[in-house]
Amino acid sequence: MNQSTHNTPEQVCILGATGSIGTNTLDVIRRHPDKYQVFALTAHRNIEQLKLQCEEYQPLYAVLPDAELAQELQAFVEYKKLNVEVLHGVDSLDFVASHERVDTVMAAIVGAAGLLPTLAAAKAGKKVLLANKEALVMSGAIFIDAVKNHGATLLPIDSEHNAIFQCLPEHFVEQGIEHCGIHNIVLTGSGGPFLKKDLAEFATITPDEACAHPNWVMGRKISVDSATMMNKGLELIEACWLFDVEPQQIEVVLHPQSIIHSMVRYNDGSVLAQMGNPDMRTPIAHAMAFPERISAGVAPLDFMEISQLTFDRPSKERYPCLALAGEAMKQGGNSPARLNAANEVAVQAFLDEKIGFTQIADLIQQTLTSTEYAEALTLDAVLAADKDARDFAQQLVEQMASYH
Ligand code: NAD
Numbered sequence: 001m002n003q004s005t006h007n008t009p010e011q012v013c014i015l016g017a018t019g020s021i022g023t024n025t026l027d028v029i030r031r032h033p034d035k036y037q038v039f040a041l042t043a044h045r046n047i048e049q050l051k052l053q054c055e056e057y058q059p060l061y062a063v064l065p066d067a068e069l070a071q072e073l074q075a076f077v078e079y080k081k082l083n084v085e086v087l088h089g090v091d092s093l094d095f096v097a098s099h100e101r102v103d104t105v106m107a108a109i110v111g112a113a114g115l116l117p118t119l120a121a122a123k124a125g126k127k128v129l130l131a132n133k134e135a136l137v138m139s140g141a142i143f144i145d146a147v148k149n150h151g152a153t154l155l156p157i158d159s160e161h162n163a164i165f166q167c168l169p170e171h172f173v174e175q176g177i178e179h180c181g182i183h184n185i186v187l188t189g190s191g192g193p194f195l196k197k198d199l200a201e202f203a204t205i206t207p208d209e210a211c212a213h214p215n216w217v218m219g220r221k222i223s224v225d226s227a228t229m230m231n232k233g234l235e236l237i238e239a240c241w242l243f244d245v246e247p248q249q250i251e252v253v254l255h256p257q258s259i260i261h262s263m264v265r266y267n268d269g270s271v272l273a274q275m276g277n278p279d280m281r282t283p284i285a286h287a288m289a290f291p292e293r294i295s296a297g298v299a300p301l302d303f304m305e306i307s308q309l310t311f312d313r314p315s316k317e318r319y320p321c322l323a324l325a326g327e328a329m330k331q332g333g334n335s336p337a338r339l340n341a342a343n344e345v346a347v348q349a350f351l352d353e354k355i356g357f358t359q360i361a362d363l364i365q366q367t368l369t370s371t372e373y374a375e376a377l378t379l380d381a382v383l384a385a386d387k388d389a390r391d392f393a394q395q396l397v398e399q400m401a402s403y404h
């Protein structure tokens with residue numbers, strides 16, 4: 001890995017720079033210009049935001065998958081006389097993520113589209129800051145092997161996994177979690193906006209209602225995932241791979257205040273929790289500076305203002321997606337990739353108002369049970385499972401949409 005010294009700022013590539021995680025990452029970088037320099041920014045369609053980011057951070061590269069949008073950005077950088085090289089196409093994502101001058105890659109593209117560039121970063125031995133949980137859910141062992149075999153460093157950005165990482169002893173990566181005296185991991189989740197909503201009203205939930213998360217401001221896909229608690233299901237799978245544990249070693253607990261971001265129970269009765277205001281700049285700053293601590297712009301936690309922390313059990317009736325994810329992980333093989341693909345299709349269809357909220361879980365379940373168990377030992381097998389499940393789920397959307 002390209003190690004930077006104290007005198008030369010770390011070179012950072014942000015995949016998905018215009019999203020919620022991307023902009024929070026840039027906010028942390030803005031506070032520490034001596035430590036971090038933006039090497040590359042990538043975006044999908046939000047060109048106006050990318051223009052502003054190019055102007056402020058002057059990266060060496062800016063990448064857009066679409067050629068026409070890239071042309072528009074090119075005209076802008078020429079007009080502004082910015083020293084930014086504009087690239088387009090998906091291969092350009094891999095190019096910047098694995099560039100020899102890059103030290104750190106923030107993997108913050110949403111969904112399966114982030115898998116290949118994130119893998120490219122791991123294979124190039126980078127420090128990979130993983131927000132894109134879907135990539136790990138899809139490719140599990142393949143991704144972890146790539147990290148190990150190429151000397152990459154993997155640090156979790158998802159607030160829960162970052163919390164667990166902070167509550168584990170530092171030697172867990174080398175020695176394995178079974179040598180750390182751990183009883184289990186407690187994965188907390190707020191329960192989303194429908195924690196108390198009458199189940200009879202679930203069928204008429206609108207996309208805007210589902211995206212109105214009580215504690216976090218996030219992209220629309222992960223917001224819907226939080227409302228169904230598929231997000232917690234994906235996080236359960238993510239935690240199994242990141243910390244090398246089985247699903248039964250993880251307990252999901254509802255904690256509506258989102259102050260405790262997750263916990264580790266030790267055999268001696270101790271429970272370590274990581275707490276903080278719900279602001280993604282905390283895990284981002286933690287992972288960027290690890291093992292140092294830097295300021296993130298987050299207000300100190302005021303216990304008098306919180307006054308109480310509460311906990312509950314998630315119910316299967318309210319959150320069927322959580323159980324589906326647990327089953328997919330226990331089943332293994334290509335099931336997590338199929339689960340993720342079906343969920344991405346279902347969430348997009350819900351956001352497009354083609355299917356109702358409760359049909360998200362139905363669609364995923366039908367996709368999962370539509371085929372026999374199959375292994376996913378290669379990247380090609382993962383991508384094939386993703387495509388197959390996506391096609392199947394899309395057909396279900398068309399059927400459901402006709403009577404929705
Ligand atoms: P977002 O929708 O706000 O941003 C997504 C980013 O990905 C944008 O920059 C977009 O341009 C880019 N993108 C989208 N589709 C793309 C494609 N096909 N090709 C290339 N780029 C594409 O999402 P977000 O909330 O920032 O979430 C990003 C990832 O981080 C997700 O995997 C999410 O699960 C994870 N995450 C987010 C949060 C949060 O608080 N927002 C917390 C934990 C984990």
Ligand code: MG
Pocket residue numbers: 158159160235
């Ligand atoms: Mg999370």
